[in-house]
Every structure is written in C-alpha cells, then in structure tokens.
Amino acid sequence: MAEYNRVSECVGLITLRNPPVNALSAAVRQGIVDTVQRALSDPNVKSVVICGQNGIFCGGADIKEFGSNMTGPPLIPMIHAIESANKPVVAAIEGSALGGGLELALGCHYRIAHSKARLGLPEVSLGLLPAAGGSQLLPRLIGVPAALNLITTGRHVTAAEALQLGIVDQVTDHNTVDAAVKFALSVAGRSLDPRRISTHPCPQQPDLDAFFEEVMQKVRQSARGAIAPIACVQAVRAAATLPYAQGMERERELMATLFTSGQARALQYCFFAERAVGRWRMPSGARWDTSKPRPVHKAAVIGLGTMGRGITVALAQTGLSVIAVETQEKQLMEAKQAISAMLERGAKRRGVAPALDGVIYSQNIQAVADVDLVIEAVFEDIALKTKVFQQLSAVCKPGTLLCTNTSALDVDQLASETPNPELVVGMHFFAPAHVMKLLEVVYGPRSSPQAVATAMQLGKKMGKASVAVGNCRGFVGNRMLKPYIEEAFFLLEEGATPELVDQALEEFGFPMGVFRMSDLSGLDVGWRVRKGDGLVEPGTASGRSARIRQGRRYSPLGDLLCEEGRFGQKTGRGWYQYDKPGSRVARSDPWLHSFLGAYRAQHGLVARRIDHQEVLERCLYALINEGFHILDDGIAAGPEDIDVIYVSGYGWPRHRGGPMFYANMVGLAKVLERLEHYQQLHPEVPHLQPSSLLRRLVASGSPPIHKWGEAIKKLHSQL
Numbered sequence: 073m074a075e076y077n078r079v080s081e082c083v084g085l086i087t088l089r090n091p092p093v094n095a096l097s098a099a100v101r102q103g104i105v106d107t108v109q110r111a112l113s114d115p116n117v118k119s120v121v122i123c124g125q126n127g128i129f130c131g132g133a134d135i136k137e138f139g140s141n142m143t144g145p146p147l148i149p150m151i152h153a154i155e156s157a158n159k160p161v162v163a164a165i166e167g168s169a170l171g172g173g174l175e176l177a178l179g180c181h182y183r184i185a186h187s188k189a190r191l192g193l194p195e196v197s198l199g200l201l202p203a204a205g206g207s208q209l210l211p212r213l214i215g216v217p218a219a220l221n222l223i224t225t226g227r228h229v230t231a232a233e234a235l236q237l238g239i240v241d242q243v244t245d246h247n248t249v250d251a252a253v254k255f256a257l258s259v260a261g262r263s264l265d266p267r268r269i270s271t272h273p274c275p276q277q278p279d280l281d282a283f284f285e286e287v288m289q290k291v292r293q294s295a296r297g298a299i300a301p302i303a304c305v306q307a308v309r310a311a312a313t314l315p316y317a318q319g320m321e322r323e324r325e326l327m328a329t330l331f332t333s334g335q336a337r338a339l340q341y342c343f344f345a346e347r348a349v350g351r352w353r354m355p356s357g358a359r360w361d362t363s364k365p366r367p368v369h370k371a372a373v374i375g376l377g378t379m380g381r382g383i384t385v386a387l388a389q390t391g392l393s394v395i396a397v398e399t400q401e402k403q404l405m406e407a408k409q410a411i412s413a414m415l416e417r418g419a420k421r422r423g424v425a426p427a428l429d430g431v432i433y434s435q436n437i438q439a440v441a442d443v444d445l446v447i448e449a450v451f452e453d454i455a456l457k458t459k460v461f462q463q464l465s466a467v468c469k470p471g472t473l474l475c476t477n478t479s480a481l482d483v484d485q486l487a488s489e490t491p492n493p494e495l496v497v498g499m500h501f502f503a504p505a506h507v508m509k510l511l512e513v514v515y516g517p518r519s520s521p522q523a524v525a526t527a528m529q530l531g532k533k534m535g536k537a538s539v540a541v542g543n544c545r546g547f548v549g550n551r552m553l554k555p556y557i558e559e560a561f562f563l564l565e566e567g568a569t570p571e572l573v574d575q576a577l578e579e580f581g582f583p584m585g586v587f588r589m590s591d592l593s594g595l596d597v598g599w600r601v602r603k604g605d606g607l608v609e610p611g612t613a614s615g616r617s618a619r620i621r622q623g624r625r626y627s628p629l630g631d632l633l634c635e636e637g638r639f640g641q642k643t644g645r646g647w648y649q650y651d652k653p654g655s656r657v658a659r660s661d662p663w664l665h666s667f668l669g670a671y672r673a674q675h676g677l678v679a680r681r682i683d684h685q686e687v688l689e690r691c692l693y694a695l696i697n698e699g700f701h702i703l704d705d706g707i708a709a710g711p712e713d714i715d716v717i718y719v720s721g722y723g724w725p726r727h728r729g730g731p732m733f734y735a736n737m738v739g740l741a742k743v744l745e746r747l748e749h750y751q752q753l754h755p756e757v758p759h760l761q762p763s764s765l766l767r768r769l770v771a772s773g774s775p776p777i778h779k780w781g782e783a784i785k786k787l788h789s790q791l
C-alpha cells in the first residue's frame with residue numbers, strides 16, 4: 073500500500089509500503105492512485121514527493137502477480153496521472169528503482185537519488201520489456217543508444233552514472249527524502265511542461281535504419297535464441313520513429329507477445345529459483361533458518377594454481393584478509409603477480425581501490441594457524457589432498473572450517489582424515505573462480521549444518537550462486553554432465569559430426585557445444601579421469617566388445633584423440649583444428665572426419681543421418697534423467713538447485729529455465745517416452761534407463777515443477 077503525509081507544511085509525501093522491495097502490487101498501485109489524488113486535490117500541497125519505506129524506492133511490478141489474473145489499477149494510467157499532474161512530483165530514490173519502479177520515477181517530474189542507489193530496466197532478464205512506458209520514455213530522456221544499452225542488457229546503473237546519463241537530476245549522500253522534500257519546495261510553482269518526458273521528441277539518431285540494423289544483428293547474436301532482447305530493440309525503435317501514443321501501443325503489442333511466453337516463465341522461474349537455493353535444507357532436516365553460520369574474518373587458500381589464484385581473488389574482493397599458501401617458491405611468486413593483476417583489474421572495473429594488502433603470501437602452512445576457514449585447492453590427487461588435510465588438522469585452531477575445492481573426489485573420505493569431520497565441506501568453484509557465479513557447497517554425512525551455513529554465507533558474500541548439495545561422485549553438475557558427454561560421443565560413432573552436435577546445442581542456446589567446450593577445457597582432463605576410473609584400454613581393439621567397458625557401452629573416441637596428442641585448443645588440435653596452440657577459433661578438421669570414418673569402419677559401425685532433434689533428445693534427456701536420480705537420492709533438495717547449478721555454471725540457456733524446468737516444459741511423459749525409445753535402441757547404455765522417480769512422477773500425473781518437492785516426499789514415504 074502507499075501512505076500519505078503532509079510534511080514541511082506544503083509537501084505531500086507518499087511512501088510505498090510493500091516489504092521487502094515495495095513491489096508495485098495491486099494494493100500498492102491502488103495506494104498510489106489514492107494518495108496522488110489526495111495530494112493533488114489538497115490546496116495546501118504545493119508539491120509531492122514519492123519515496124519507498126525501508127531505504128528502497130521500488131523493485132518494479134510484483135513478479136509474483138504475473139502468474140495470476142492481474143487486478144487493481146493498471147500501471148500506465150497511474151504513471152500518466154503523475155506526469156500530467158499540475159504540481160511537481162519528485163521521486164526520492166534510495167536502494168533500487170528497477171523496472172516499473174524506474175518507470176514510476178520517469179513519470180515524476182524530478183528524480184533525486186542517493187549515491188548508493190541502483191537504477192535500471194531489467195525486464196529483459198525476466199523475458200519481458202519495460203511495459204509501463206519505459207521503452208518510450210527512457211529514449212526520450214537519455215537518447216536512443218544509451219536507452220538501448222540499458223533496456224537490452226537490463227543492467228543496473230549506479231546513481232553517479234544515472235546522473236551522468238541524465239536519468240536523475242541530483243545525487244545526495246545524505247537523507248534522500250529530506251533532500252527530495254527540500255528540492256520539491258524549491259520547484260513548487262515552476263512550469264512542468266518541460267518536465268513531462270512523454271512530450272519530449274526522441275533525440276534523432278543519424279542514419280536510423282542502419283543504426284537499428286546493426287544493433288539488431290548484435291542483439292540477435294548475443295541473445296542466442298532469447299526473444300525478449302529482440303522485442304526490446306523493436307520497442308525502442310518505435311520510440312525513435314513514432315509519436316508517444318503510437319509508440320506506447322507498439323510497446324503494448326510487443327509485451328503481449330512476451331508476457332505469456334515459455335521463455336518469460338523460464339526466466340521468472342530462474343529469478344525465484346536463485347532466491348530459493350539460498351533457503352537450503354539437508355536430508356537430516358537441518359535448514360538455512362535453523363543453522364547459524366560461524367563468523368569468518370580471516371581465510372586461507374592452500375595451493376595457488378589456476379583455481380587457488382581465482383579463489384584468493386574472490387575472497388579478497390569481499391574485504392576478508394586472506395593467507396595464500398604455496399610451498400613452491402617460483403609458483404608462489406608467479407601467483408602473487410597474477411593475483412595482484414586480477415585484483416587491480418577487478419577493482420578498476422568496480423571503481424574501487426584494489427584489496428592488495430588484504431592478501432598475505434606464504435610458503436609455510438603454519439601461517440594459517442589462526443584463520444577461521446581454509447579452502448584447499450591443490451592438485452586433484454587424493455593422496456596429496458589427504459596429506460594437506462592432515463597438516464591442516466594439526467596446524468589450525470579448534471573450530472576452523474576445512475573446505476576442499478575438489479571437483480570429483482570424495483569429500484567424506486577427506487573428512488575422515490581429520491579429527492573433526494563435522495568441520496569439513498566441499499566448496500566447488502568453477503574456473504575462473506573469481507568470475508564464474510556458481511559454487512557447489514558439498515556436505516558429507518558428517519558435515520555439520522553450521523559448516524554448511526558458513527560456507528553458504530561466504531558464497532553469498534562472494535556474490536556466488538551458492539547451492540548446497542550432497543556428497544557423491546561428481547556432486548550435481550559433473551554427475552549430470554557425464555551422460556550428456558557420453559551421448560555426444562555415441563552420436564559421433566553412429567554418424568554425427570562434432571559440428572552437427574555442437575550446432576544443435578548452440579542453436580538450443582548453449583554458448584558452446586560439447587566438443588568446442590571439450591577443446592576449451594582440454595581433452596586430457598577427461599582422459600585423466602577415465603584412466604583413474606580404469607576405463608581407458610591401450611591399443612586399437614575393434615568390434616562391439618572393444619566398446620563395452622565395465623559392463624556398459626563406452627566410446628574410446630576421446631582416448632584415441634588424446635593418444636594422438638590432440639588435447640584441444642592448448643595443442644591446436646582436438647575435435648576441431650586451430651591456427652596455433654592456444655588460439656580459440658575452431659575450424660572443421662578434415663583429419664577428424666576421416667578419422668571418424670576409419671573408426672566406424674574398424675568397429676563395423678554404419679553411419680546414419682542424425683538430426684538436431686535426436687542430438688537434443690539424447691544429450692539433454694540423458695542429463696535430465698541423471699537429474700531425477702539425483703533428486704531421488706536426495707543429493708539435491710529440489711529441481712531449483714539443479715537448475716541454478718546448470719544455468720549459473722554449465723551454460724544452460726537461462727531462457728530455457730534449466731534442465732528440470734525444461735523437462736517440465738517439454739512434459740515428463742514425453743521425456744520418459746523418448747528415454748524408453750532410446751533405451752530400447754541402446755540397451756547397453758544404462759544412463760538411458762529412465763529414473764524410477766521420473767516414472768513415478770509421470771504415473772502420479774506429472775505434477776507441475778513447483779509441486780515436485782512435496783510429490784517426491786510423498787513418493788519417498790510410499791517406498
């Protein structure tokens with residue numbers, strides 16, 4: 073709702089009240105309509121100030137209302153009533169003015185922002201566009217190029233940038249409402265015509281057609297199949313070419329195409345899923361709101377290879393003091409240089425001073441004796457990690473949390489090497505660790521809820537999408553990736569090419585297909601793991617038996633390429649060829665195609681035509697099926713956990729919601745039917761065997777995804 077007060081004798085103060093972000097729910101909209109009317113009809117009131125309670129102006133339209141029938145006064149006439157008011161209306165912007173919140177402020181005649189405020193039109197990140205006039209008003213206020221940038225990216229700008237762009241009229245470090253009231257008093261009685269943005273002509277862009285063509289091309293490329301960014305460009309184009317009223321009509325038409333789209337539902341699901349994973353729970357019943365994190369003032373990182381360096385930067389950027397330990401002197405010096413450079417670059421980008429003094433470098437593990445939390449990031453070898461955990465147990469003060477950055481080893485086995493296994497959790501970062509959003513916090517059966525709470529809180533502090541998952545081989549992300557990659561290898565055996573498989577996945581929305589990604593991360597990484605699992609066999613045996621390992625179908629294609637020294641970008645040859653080692657532009661490699669032909673001939677395989685549909689069904693449904701196994705095992709608490717992991721760490725296209733949301737959209741019965749179809753064709757591939765949870769969900773009528781949690785609990789209780 074909205075509260076009304078008269079302050080400073082003649083200023084009507086309207087305060088939005090809808091915690092936590094004063095979203096423009098039906099009640100708030102009604103409150104604004106009523107209080108604006110009251111202020112305008114009160115003869116004692118000379119000007120009006122609109123602000124939000126709790127130090128936040130407005131987080132925009134109430135996203136929770138989108139799924140239901142919208143009631144209450146519509147936004148656009150409400151904002152028009154403010155703009156056409158005969159008394160100056162000033163927006164006092166604290167915290168955030170986003171989406172409909174900024175559109176409300178653009179309807180006001182003046183905008184005063186606190187220096188820490190953030191402003192933006194992020195509707196595109198929800199699969200929408202600014203539909204309360206933002207796509208027509210912002211270009212008129214700040215010009216087409218700047219408005220296009222904000223609306224197609226959805227980025228939030230600082231108050232300083234908003235002032236520079238001309239979105240706000242004043243920035244204050246003091247009480248914003250007081251500053252706005254003082255300002256409102258100073259502009260009372262002034263002509264408001266020049267302040268009604270909708271009446272402004274849109275600044276003309278030279279060579280408009282060419283300009284928009286170029287913008288549309290760039291936006292289409294970066295959108296990778298998302299439809300909202302395209303509609304955003306079309307809406308701004310309307311602002312540049314049509315009178316306001318017609319532009320608003322165009323905005324309404326375009327929004328109608330987006331509002332009920334599957335992509336909008338997927339992106340809004342991601343919005344709430346990213347908030348839901350913070351409310352973690354463990355199979356033991358321990359939960360986020362009953363487990364108190366330990367304070368972490370000082371942390372340490374052991375091992376300063378690529379991952380260790382990124383983790384040190386991510387920790388230091390939170391303001392924590394960090395002890396960075398590397399026993400090899402040369403490696404330590406190189407790491408110090410790299411970390412300092414990363415901190416300086418990051419600080420420059422964020423416009424702050426680099427936290428160089430926050431990192432202390434040492435060759436001696438004794439240096440971590442008084443830290444609160446240690447993250448071990450040494451080479452992925454169980455013997456080495458065990459030795460480090462034993463050393464840490466001897467050196468660290470009681471209660472220090474010991475975390476491992478392993479991506480595949482058994483966290484509980486490492487815990488068993490310490491006297492306090494309850495203090496051990498996995499903190500699985502993704503390369504580059506100071507950039508990638510995802511953090512898998514891995515709890516073993518003996519990890520304490522307090523250890524999980526502490527790691528999750530530290531993850532949030534580092535700006536990570538932190539997801540709590542159970543300990544198992546490959547945790548959640550890598551465990552689901554395995555069948556996805558294996559299916560891609562099998563498709564090559566049956567007639568596909570890396571280009572075809574990658575094209576299908578990139579058209580689906582992945583930034584990179586399996587084989588381009590494999591070349592980037594290095595084929596030797598997977599080879600080492602497969603060797604460790606005893607799957608790699610020397611020589612070139614042929615026939616079906618050569619492709620059955622440990623009782624299941626296995627494709628040695630990746631191993632054979634590695635035996636040729638084809639590790640990908642780093643060797644200039646992999647599934648693709650590159651100009652030289654280290655270059656990133658992949659080109660088809662005739663050698664690879666003749667190698668595949670020879671391989672099929674040697675194994676008596678006949679290539680057949682494979683289309684994009686089959687690539688998507690086999691790679692994605694195999695991955696999704698593993699997701700159902702993970703839910704059934706209780707390794708992930710809910711589908712949101714899996715989807716946030718894949719969207720923030722594995723390049724799953726956000727406008728497709730995540731693997732489990734996608735399965736829900738496609739229809740669980742369809743996914744089951746297709747898995748059964750491929751399982752019949754490939755009985756020697758266990759990961760195509762539909763998960764029993766998937767079968768049970770389909771049998772129980774395929775409940776909608778937000779009901780899976782209770783359905784799974786019910787199904788488990790029936791077991």
Ligand SMILES: C[C@H](O)[C@H](C)C(=O)SCCNC(=O)CCNC(=O)[C@H](O)C(C)(C)COP(=O)([O-])OP(=O)([O-])OC[C@H]1O[C@@H](n2cnc3c(N)ncnc32)[C@H](O)[C@@H]1OP(=O)([O-])[O-]
Nearest residue numbers: 093095131132133134135136170171172194202203204347
């Ligand atoms: C016509 C018009 O053109 C169109 C169509 C629109 O306007 S579309 C809407 C456009 N607006 C947005 O895209 C802004 C979305 N919000 C945010 O970016 C952030 O929230 C924030 C404002 C920067 C605060 O961040 P935070 O980190 O301090 O808190 P939080 O954890 O994120 O959020 C705290 C709690 O508030 C909930 N919440 C936040 N914004 C909300 C919103 N707009 N509607 C409903 N709930 C919202 C959120 O789910 C969480 O709930 P819970 O999990 O506690 O139950």
